[in-house]
Amino acid sequence: xxxxxxxxxxxxxxxxxxxxxxxxxxxxxxxxxxxxxxxxxxxxxxxxxxxxxxxxxxxxxxxxxxxxxxxxxxxxxx
Amino acid sequence: xxxxxxxxxxxxxxxxxxxxxxxxxxxxxxxxxxxxxxxxxxxxxxxxxxxxxxxxxxxxxxxxxxxxxxxxxxxxxxxxxxxxxxxxxxxxxxxxxxxxxxxxxxxxxxxxxxxxxxxxxxxxxxxxxxxxxxxxxxxxxxxxxxxxxxxxxxxxxxxxxxxxxxxxxxxxxxxxxxxxxxxxxxxxxxxxxxxxxxxxxxxxxxxxxxxxxxxxxxxxxxxxxxxxxxxxxxxxxxxxxxxxxxxxxxxxxxxxxxxxxxxxxxxxxxxxxxxxxxxxxxxxxxxxxxxxxxxxxxxxxxxxxxxxxxxxxxxxxxxxxxxxxxxxxxxxxxxxxxxxxxxxxxxxxxxxxxxxxxxxxxxxxxxxxxxxxxxxxxxxxxxxxxxxxxxxxxxxx
Numbered sequence: 001x002x003x004x005x006x007x008x009x010x011x012x013x014x015x016x017x018x019x020x021x022x023x024x025x026x027x028x029x030x031x032x033x034x035x036x037x038x039x040x041x042x043x044x045x046x047x048x049x050x051x052x053x054x055x056x057x058x059x060x061x062x063x064x065x066x067x068x069x070x071x072x073x074x075x076x077x078x
Numbered sequence: 079x080x081x082x083x084x085x086x087x088x089x090x091x092x093x094x095x096x097x098x099x100x101x102x103x104x105x106x107x108x109x110x111x112x113x114x115x116x117x118x119x120x121x122x123x124x125x126x127x128x129x130x131x132x133x134x135x136x137x138x139x140x141x142x143x144x145x146x147x148x149x150x151x152x153x154x155x156x157x158x159x160x161x162x163x164x165x166x167x168x169x170x171x172x173x174x175x176x177x178x179x180x181x182x183x184x185x186x187x188x189x190x191x192x193x194x195x196x197x198x199x200x201x202x203x204x205x206x207x208x209x210x211x212x213x214x215x216x217x218x219x220x221x222x223x224x225x226x227x228x229x230x231x232x233x234x235x236x237x238x239x240x241x242x243x244x245x246x247x248x249x250x251x252x253x254x255x256x257x258x259x260x261x262x263x264x265x266x267x268x269x270x271x272x273x274x275x276x277x278x279x280x281x282x283x284x285x286x287x288x289x290x291x292x293x294x295x296x297x298x299x300x301x302x303x304x305x306x307x308x309x310x311x312x313x314x315x316x317x318x319x320x321x322x323x324x325x326x327x328x329x330x331x332x333x334x335x336x337x338x339x340x341x342x343x344x345x346x347x348x349x350x351x352x353x354x355x356x357x358x359x360x361x362x363x364x365x366x367x368x369x370x371x372x373x374x375x376x377x378x379x380x381x382x383x384x385x386x387x388x389x390x391x392x393x394x395x396x397x398x399x400x401x402x403x404x405x406x407x408x409x410x411x412x413x414x415x416x417x418x419x420x421x422x423x424x425x426x427x428x429x430x431x432x433x434x435x436x437x438x439x440x441x442x443x444x445x446x447x448x449x450x451x452x453x454x455x456x457x458x459x460x461x462x463x464x465x466x467x468x469x470x471x472x473x474x475x
Contacts, residue, residue, distance in 0.1 A: 014187035014255065016405050017389040018326060023249060025331065026475075044180060044401060048103055048318055053331055 004062060004075055006038035007031065013042045013071050020046040021053060024076075028059060031078045036062070039074040050074055099316075100177045100275075106335055109317025110343035116310050117221060118350040123302050124159055126222040126351075126365030127310070128214025129393045130205045130417065132164035137414035159303050164396060166307020167314070169285050171400025174315040176278030179271045186405040187255035189248075197388025198409035200380050202416025206424055207433060208233070208377025209368040211392030212321040212385065216378075217340070219368050221347035223355065223448065225437040226368030230378035237382015238325035242474050245386060282308075311397055320394040322385045332473045334463035341456040348452050356445050363438060371434025388413075 010027050012020045020041045027037055039050065047064065054061045054076050062075035120127040135158045141147035155161045175181040186194075201211070208215045208230050216234065219227025285308045292301025313319065323336035355362040368374050385391045388409040390398050395413075398406040424430055440448045466472050 011254075014185065014190065016184070016186055016190050016403070017320075018330060018386065019190075019245065019249075019389075022245060022330065026249060042184060044182070044184065044403075045318060045320075052335075053333070056331075056333070 004036060006075060007035040009038045009040070011040050012046075013040050015041070016043050017045045017049070019043075021049045024050055025053065028054075028057070028076065028078060033078050035078050037074075037076045037078065039076065040071050041074070042071050046074075047072060050076075096177075096275075100174075100278075104313075104317040106317050106319070106339045107342060109313055109319040110339035111346065112313040112317075113310070113319060114221075114343040114346035114350070116306055116313065117218060117347050118354070120163070120303070120306050120310075121222070121351060121354060121360065121365070123306065124299065126214075126218040127163070128160060128210050128218055128365075129164055129167070129396065130211050130214055131160035132158065132162075133392070133410065133414040134417055134421070135161040136164075137418050140414075141418070157297070157300060159300065162300050162304045163307035163310075166285070166304040166309075167311035167393070167396040168400050169281060169288075170308035170311025170313075171315040171397035172311075173278045173281035173285065173308075173400075174312045174397075175401040176274045176281060178278075178316070179274045181270075181274060181402050183402045184404060189252075189255040190405050191408055193387045193389075194405040194409035195412050197384045197386070197390075198412030199416040200384030201388060201392065201409070202384075202413040202418075203420045204237075204377045204379070204381025204384055205392065205413070205417050206377070206420040208374045208381060209436075212324075212381065213391060213393035215368045215374065217321060217344070217347075218365060220344050221351050222365035223348065223351065223362075223439040224366035224368050225370040225439055225442065226366070226374040226434070229370055229434075230368065230374035230381075233375045233378020233380075234325045234382040237379040237384075238322075238386060239329055239382075239474070240379075241383040241386025242326065242329055244383070246475060311400060314394065315397040315400060319397075321391045322389070322394065325382060326386060328463055328466050329472055329474050332467045332470045334460070334467040337463035338460050341460050345453070345456050349449075352445070352449060355440075362440070366436050366438050368436055369430075369434030370437050373430075373433025376433075 008027065008031065010023060012023055015023070020039075020043050024037075024039055031037060041050070051061050051064060060077040062077050063073070065073045067073055117127045135151060135153060135155055138147065138151035139155055142150055153161075155165075172181070205211050205215075209226065210219065212234065215224075216227050216230050219230065285305065289301040289305045292298060292304065320336075321340070324340045327333040327336050354360050355364070381391075388395075388406065390403075390406045390409065392413070395406045395410050399410065443451060
């Protein structure tokens, strides 16, 4: 899954609630159906917020991965 | 009976139970039910639950120790009920974060720390005006039938709206802050994640020990408050229970889950509180000190802006600190200072009488009418929130 190419990378490391979700929402709005958004975050709460929001909006969460470098990587298909 | 088979089964079962309890987040609604039960236990044991009095006690002591303030605060932190309950919440959240392998020093960008400072300062002003935070004055306020809780709700909605407008302005107009997260070296160093559960068990063992120390010192009541605090910290952390979401989510994403959760929770809380108050198990005027009118309206408004900027409220701050959130740590310090200072000025200029008077809801409507009105209120709120989730009528962007 980690080989999936993303169309855009959103670096939200160091941001705290509610910024990661707000920025993800804004980015998803601007992207086209079928594109893939890659999000990097360090906020613990986002691990629940982002998947919840993505599935409610009928997008697809392709993966959520805690990387050894100390942040979480999300892949979202619009 | 096959001994190894039995113990093998027990081992497997404990593993499964542990994974069920600590490897996942608990459902929010479950957190809501547990919160209501714990808030009722807290009420029966002592007084309706809140957190801000504890912050005030801590900052008074800090002021005294650092020689900024001359007079000795009246109650020692380990005997002040809310201070003890807050400490319990911190312990419970820390234990829960460790058992879930989630404890991590969360470093934020400089702008986030700045927002934490401003947000915390606004929360402190809001708290002094409203007579409590969103957990004490709104949640426990509604639960314990305080009229002021409802005016605070209006203020909170308006404040959340303004707060969201501010962060949206930030997103649209300011360049994204530079990432300060350094990539960690992965190969060397001790793997803390492995021993976190053991530390978590130790933390909870200490929490239980604290209770027995209190009861041994003839302070069983205080020990009990601390232990209920531990459980509240655990429940709030595991379900990521944050009162900010009640007012923020319907405006930000349209999500109605937290509104439904809090309505369910308050339905149980208020039903239990009605038994307690109507049945005179505790005085019916307990926990309704929040002014109905200007104080809670204005306090709620300022608090609402602050909670969006800080990304936390008075009570959820405790479990976020227990999880290692440094922005919230800084924010809570500012909250405490600002609460102390604004309370000082409100007293000095004798402004408290202007803020309004506290009323018990049944004083106005009678118990017979209050309970159906409450049910109707929760039902209408849920319906509006669900409708908003579907249509996004109130969603800002």
